[in-house]
Amino acid sequence: MIHPHPESNLAAPVAFSASALAKRLFVSLGILPLLLTLTLVYFAVNEPRFLSLDNLSNVMRVSTFLIIVAMGQMLVILTAGLDLSVGSIIGFVGVVTASLMLRLLDSYPEAVGLAIGLSVAGGLLAGVLVGAVNGIGVSLLKVSPFMMTLGTMTSLVGISLSLTSGLPVTGIPDEFMQLFGYGRVLGMTPPVLITLVLFVVIWVLLNRTTSGRYFYAVGANLWAAQLSGISTRWQLFLAYVLAGLLAAVVGVLFLARTGSAEALNGQPFGLQAIAACVIGGVSLFGGIGKVRDVLLGALFITILTNGMDLIRVESYVQQIVLGAVLILSLVADQLRLRWTC
Template sequence: MSDTAAAKPKGGPTDWLKRLFVRLGILPFLLVISVVVFSLMSENFLTGRNMMNVLRQSVYLTIVSLGQMFALLTGGFDLSVGTILALSSVVGAMTMASIYGAMPDAVWLAISMGCLAGIAAGTLIGVANGIGVAFFRVSPFMMSLGMASVGFGIALYLTGGVPVYGMPIQFGDTFGFGTLLGVPTPIWVAAVLILALWVLLYWTRWGRYFYAVGGNLKAARLSGINVQGVLFSTYVIVAALAAIAGMLLTARLDTGEANIGASMPLESIAACVIAGVSLRGGIGRLENVVLGALFIGLVQNGMNLARIESYLQTVVLGGLLILAVIADQIRLRYVASLKD
């Protein structure tokens, strides 16, 4: 065999796709497939107006998924994010409506205090989760599941299951339907949060600690990392982001709802796993999670345009999550084989 023949790369298109899969994960393949399928099913899918609509609808899931990524990075997950959305929505709406009813001229005071109250109420769920996981070493599954029940019960108790009305119309007009430079306000909020989290994860020492704790907890502790502080801050960050998403969604709905966010735990975990965040901890990229959340929003939008029933949409989402987990396991095997 000549030297030229020996120097040629092995394999054909299959090996090239395998290498691409190992490097990028399953998300690019799913994006291409979904765009092609839904473009064929609806001529309105790839229009600029619909793409902007997808971005706006995906904002809430994107923000929650960014928080869920922190939990997954440290080797846990948060099942209470849906409850946090509901509790922040209810408390924020009730506070806002109460202040606005007492002082109709103090519109922005009512909006500010309502948003602060809603975000604080949601963040308290994260504080409880953080204390349980970090200091009492409760399983993240059990801790967040228990707090999900507690928070949901509080939200229902406060409202009796009835939506909360009476908020200033400016709240919905600004944070629900408002635009800045032609871009919806919620997208700007998400962009600011993405930038802040990017700096935290990739430009600070504390950001590297999240990866270290999830990668090897004992090694992180032995290297002097404050593991309890990292775990506590993780669940506070998750809750704060979910609470912000809850207030934005409240502005969009123009009511405080105790029943919103029920599907958010599944969707946020699916967005992270599809984006390549490892369920074992220590692996994941923020920009990929943003794309993962947008992908789920794209699929939901495409199914709506294709007039697929909402019940079947839940089936599709669950199937995507299972597919992503299987793909992640196959990818890990490929990586291991390449190292050997």
């Protein structure tokens, strides 16, 4: 009788436990930690400037816009929806805020503070109204989220171009740019501070409130949520309103950073916000996702773009890389859902 080598009996359990652990980590954490680690190591090795304090500060500052938009997009995706209009809302709010500010300053040049306050309020209100239109279309009229927000996106671009005649709106006062762009509060720039505050608010909303738990319930099973007594129409409406509001905040902050408003200013953020959510493990089927991971997903996209800029990767190659990462994340999302069930 031939007896197997003693070490062969140990190899199989060790290999099995290693693969089981890897699978368990993948199901719980997703692919983002691996992507983030590989990206950081690659650019740190190939570009000495990547880990410099100035570059890391720039990454933090630039990532704030995408983080805020992605958090709003997450609320919609949690309900099994999608908002393609957030990028257009950013440009539209910038145009509304800038145009209103210049008109108020033209009429009341000495009332700079009042003009800034009213114009910012007007811009935020514009974003909320667009979100409300999306919410009514999806929740009450039962229009497909994709088609509803696609129509809104197209209309907003046309409205913004009409308001500006296709030209950038300039002449933004320095007081506004200092207040929302380059000033310092508690040692941080206003966009970073605002992002931290909004992150805490969204985290509390999703993890410590009944309404936040309802977002997950609606996305997981709409009919079951209705039978449980949840006002699913209100939750859907609220998700799009909040997404519009957060996109409007980015529109104001982006205007303060660039000093000019254009209809197409926010276009890149639309798809990047979806990518940040998917890379962060938010399921496009709804009901699954954590705001912490969305923040990390937005940071990953910003770091990846920043690193490719530093090593002078052509813009069209960057688009290919981002598209490949998004596809990889979608495949990983399907595997996680399959292994979770």
